[in-house]
Amino acid sequence: MSISEKYIAELYNKIQEERPIIHCITNAVTVNDCANILLAAGASPTMAHHPLEVEEITAGTKALVCNFGAIADYEAMEKAGRVADELGHAIVIDPVGVSGSSYRREKCQTLIENIHPTCIRGNYSEIRALMEHCSTVTGVDSGDKNLDTEAMRQYADKYHLIMIASGEKDIITDGTAIYICENGDAKMAKITGSGCMSSVMLGAFLGTEPSVQSAAACCAFVGIAGELASEKTDACGGGTMTFRNLFIDEVSLMTQEKMSRCKVHI
Numbered sequence: 001m002s003i004s005e006k007y008i009a010e011l012y013n014k015i016q017e018e019r020p021i022i023h024c025i026t027n028a029v030t031v032n033d034c035a036n037i038l039l040a041a042g043a044s045p046t047m048a049h050h051p052l053e054v055e056e057i058t059a060g061t062k063a064l065v066c067n068f069g070a071i072a073d074y075e076a077m078e079k080a081g082r083v084a085d086e087l088g089h090a091i092v093i094d095p096v097g098v099s100g101s102s103y104r105r106e107k108c109q110t111l112i113e114n115i116h117p118t119c120i121r122g123n124y125s126e127i128r129a130l131m132e133h134c135s136t137v138t139g140v141d142s143g144d145k146n147l148d149t150e151a152m153r154q155y156a157d158k159y160h161l162i163m164i165a166s167g168e169k170d171i172i173t174d175g176t177a178i179y180i181c182e183n184g185d186a187k188m189a190k191i192t193g194s195g196c197m198s199s200v201m202l203g204a205f206l207g208t209e210p211s212v213q214s215a216a217a218c219c220a221f222v223g224i225a226g227e228l229a230s231e232k233t234d235a236c237g238g239g240t241m242t243f244r245n246l247f248i249d250e251v252s253l254m255t256q257e258k259m260s261r262c263k264v265h266i
Contacts, residue, residue: 001213005259008217012254014208016042020062022203025049025077027069030193037197040252043204049073054080063090063207065200066111068097068104081115090206091117094199099125099136112159118206119215121164121199131155147171149178162215166195170219174212181216182263183223185230191244198222220262225250227261
């Protein structure tokens with residue numbers, strides 16, 4: 001299936017109509033931006049982290065996003081994940097920092113096996129670290145420029161999930177199809193949280209339609225917002241914080257006409 005602006009618009013409109021609640025267990029650095037980008041898209045965020053409440057909270061949502069920048073909240077992720085899995089909710093895991101931490105890698109792999117996520121989204125270094133069970137780079141920035149797409153396809157097939165490697169080109173696979181998304185802008189890597197925001201947006205899209213096509217549409221949507229924000233930032237002579245605000249603005253101002261920028265191919 002090709003990813004058209006019409007298809008992306010249908011998903012975006014459905015999110016705005018249904019206002020799905022997305023349960024985000026994410027890190028303190030990006031929690032505010034994650035909440036705001038979901039609101040900008042028409043979804044409704046909840047950021048419950050306490051282990052004694054997450055099972056009840058996640059039961060009333062459409063999707064769960066577990067961000068390993070919040071590794072201290074692992075118990076909450078596991079509890080919420082088991083409930084979300086039992087209820088058939090979309091689950092997104094963002095393996096933040098697994099490229100430089102064996103502890104995070106081990107806990108992330110255990111979580112994958114225990115809660116059966118719908119999707120894993122990380123940068124190239126994080127995805128390679130998960131697949132190869134090794135350190136690839138210290139910190140949360142991606143040091144890799146290339147990735148073995150066949151290895152990604154095999155991993156996704158083994159665990160019955162959608163795997164996304166975000167970078168200059170996003171690679172999206174469900175173990176069968178492989179989509180390449182070329183939307184986005186270099187400024188997205190210059191602000192804190194663009195990856196975290198992408199992951200919670202996947203929660204909204206996959207909570208609305210749990211498919212690899214929906215995941216690819218989300219990658220295009222977020223990338224297009226980044227492109228438009230970058231153009232406006234350059235036009236006004238702004239810097240990275242201007243871009244950050246305009247990026248969230250563009251999510252709320254998205255139209256089907258703007259979605260015609262979609263650059264996704266198989």
